[in-house]
Amino acid sequence: PIPNDFGDIVINEIMYAPKDEEPEWVELFNRTDTEINLKGWRFADKTSSPIIADEEQVLEANGYIVLSESEILNDYYNIPTEIIVMNLPSLNNTGDKLKLINSWNQIIDSVEYNSNWGGENENSLERISTDVESNDSSNWKSSINKNSATPGLINSVSKKDYDFAVSEIILNPDKP
DSSP: OOOOOTTSEEEEEEESSOSTTOOOEEEEEEOSSSOEEOBTOEEEOSSOOOBSBSSOOEEOTTOEEEEESOGGGGGTOOOOSOEEEOOOOOOOSSEEEEEEEOTTSOEEEEEEEEGGGSOOTTOOEEESOTTSOTTOGGGEEEOOSTTSOOTTSOOTTSOOTTOOOOOOOOOSSSOO
16 A cells, blocks of 8 residues: 555544543544554554554544553443544653554554643643644643543544634624
């Protein structure tokens, strides 16, 4: 198969400081209109680079997948996408350098996050836009979701397709 391009899949959400016994996790997002097989891909930090999947593992077009060290993640969230249980590198609470590497040993995405970007107080660190470069600190914020995170779903801080706001209110009569 032809290797994927940089940015086809992005690191989209990071839970580096979870509450209680919740496992750490990372969400990936496929920005393309085609499914991508993650067989032989690796997820790395500064000290390790474990394989995501030894067998066929498809990430659907425009879809999400969650990498976690434990399947008990389902006890904390209602996750509508697949969870890949793997030997996820430990995510440092002060910051870390994460890389997504394809089976051709090419970096597909990388982010060097810092705790001052967000993700504190047991909230995940969410990417605002998948179209903005991964290491732009202004493109990351703490989750504002009532569950503190959005694994497998559009991020709570992302611009929505049909986002709206009230710009003006006109009362008739002026004082009803």
